[in-house]
Amino acid sequence: MRFWRRPHGDSTLGSVDNAAVAAVFAEMGDLLAIVGGDTYRSRAFRNTARVIEGLRAPLKDLRMLGQLTSVPGLGAGSIERVHQILQTGTCPEHQRLLARLPRGLQALLQVRGLGPRHARLAWEHLGVTSLEHLELAARSGLLARVPGIGPLTVERVLRDLDGRKQAPPARLLLSEAIVLGDALVAWMLDDPHTIKAEQTGSARRRRETVGDLDVLVASTRPALSSTRFTAFPGVREVLMAGDGRASVILDNGVQADLRLVAAENWGAGQHYFTGSKAHNIAMRLRANAHKLALSEVGVWERKLRGRGRGEDNRQLARRLSPCTDEHDVFAALGLPFIPPELREGEGEIEAAIAGRLPSLVEDQDLIGETHLRARTASDALQLAHALGRRGRRWAIWVRPAVELVEHEARRRFRQAARRIGSTTGVDILCGVEVGIDLNGAMVATNGTLETLGSNVLDDICAAVDVVLGDVSVPPDVTVDRGLATARVLSAISSGRFHGLMRLQGRRLPNAPAGLDIDMRMVLLAAARQRVFVEVSGEPDRLDLDARGCRVATETGALLAISGRPQDNQHLGQGRFALWQARRGWVTAAATVNALPLAQLRTHLRLSLVGSDVDDVVHTGDHELGTAVDDSSDDSSDDGSDDSSDDSSDDSSDDPLFLPHRRQELRVRLAAFLHGESDPELLGVLLKRGDNTLLSAFAILNGLAQDGSDG
């Protein structure tokens, strides 16, 4: 389609993203575990990998802004290595380990039941360096003769290797995991010894994808419950089964774990099995700091500082609380209840200690549904009835622009909305979904290759209450971070959109990252322009994701928690959007859905404020074009002529633009774009026009072509 043509050439500058840096730390952690020695050092590296994966900004940005030192879990050593890895993709420690051990050894750890010790033994005795080698060694009988590895271990290894040939390990959608978990829970409840049963693990934390099914059962007869579990009709293989826990593989290749607790330890069991692992460890550390010990059987007094292997807390001390209710776990540690969605080990315990836990948005806060996707008026009517029963008082019915080309179609749309509102008591606002081209301008999304004229678009926008911009681009169009950010900033400041959807354009479970974009910058701009951003409940999208939601809460951007039901069958998916928002620390006040209709209407007017639209769009396009062209041009320039383009700007003679202050300017622009106040810089930017964010962005992109990363 014409409007997907890129305004500039491809820039394929390879860059080291957070995931790549985290992967190096994870590899170092794994290799250190195989080498043996200090296990804490290995664990520290793995923890650093986890911390980096959870960051909400690129390491590059954090480095430039000097914020790496304030990341908990990153010490001086890791920061040094982050610098090195960002520049070269590796670091001396990494190289030392690779010189000592073959790289393929890390892959052996993927095999279930085979850990660092066995990997090392297989390598030392048999020279095994890959999964293929491992399989040969196992089948030939050599592996079973390695001291410390026996025939049963080998059999298990082969079963796992066979299993991953049939179905490579994959994560489930949350929606799928809940369906499967419900079946398992029902199976366990249909047993006389089951007192309680519940799905826990990442599904209870509402992670967007789920690795396995974790079921907690309180039982009067644990051994019998364990047998019941392994007799579930979908079980292909029993990995282990005791009277405390059991693990199986189901026919679809998914693992299911059972944990059994006494009824009086239900709350402690819930807390343990809900995780996350990082949250559990952090909670247990806090317990220890208070001379307590926390586990899935309650909270205990702790007499000794350290604890030898095999020593049991219960023999060492007195139990304070069995934690029958999950609240007891937190109460025993002097903490308020932390909702499962927040338990990722990403600052929730610190927030709880400080009394700064957010009061998360709840279903009952949502008095409006921000995206109804009915294709017919009768579907919309049914939906409105159902939404009314769920306590919604208004809804936005969104239709694609192509369906509203004719004046008559728009009239019928509005008429149907009014009629549905008066019959159901749920007020219906009319919305249109439009596309956004690579310059950030509005276009019609149209599957039939016709582009709508701008006058038609204007007519459509004028006829509806809400204009929703679809940020996503076709899969075959590549958009780099700079362009992705620029076009969305431009769209936001155009004043033509009330809201944006599919900001990341991601698909679960295989493309969870979606488009690379400067989320903080975009959401800050959205907050200022009062453009809302949708969190979609479509189970394979959940776009904006939880991480983005948390950035939204930090920047003050308003979110629309959108179920996007097409008909009553899809009504339930709204909860997925709500859950992701909750995972992003979102409060009711940060959602469109909590606004009474009158306030919503006021808000909608505000997003178009300053809507001398032409003016804004023109400025935006101009700045953007410069920025984009600069950043994509051959960046091997020696820099001798790079500033000539900017010399016509009024502000370029400001002292800030002197060559020796380049790095300072870069840092200050980046900080400004991420929400820090800088009155002097603001003054300079204002000389260039009203849209200071776009100006700052354009200048920063111009500086970026110097090639250095700072």
Added chain:
DNA sequence: GCCGTTTTCGGCCCGACTGTTTTCAGTCG
């Protein structure tokens, strides 16, 4: 390697199951 309203040194989560171990190490959730 990271960290600090009891520590700047000396800790670092804790328990269940399995196999090869003759008393417990390895692996996992």
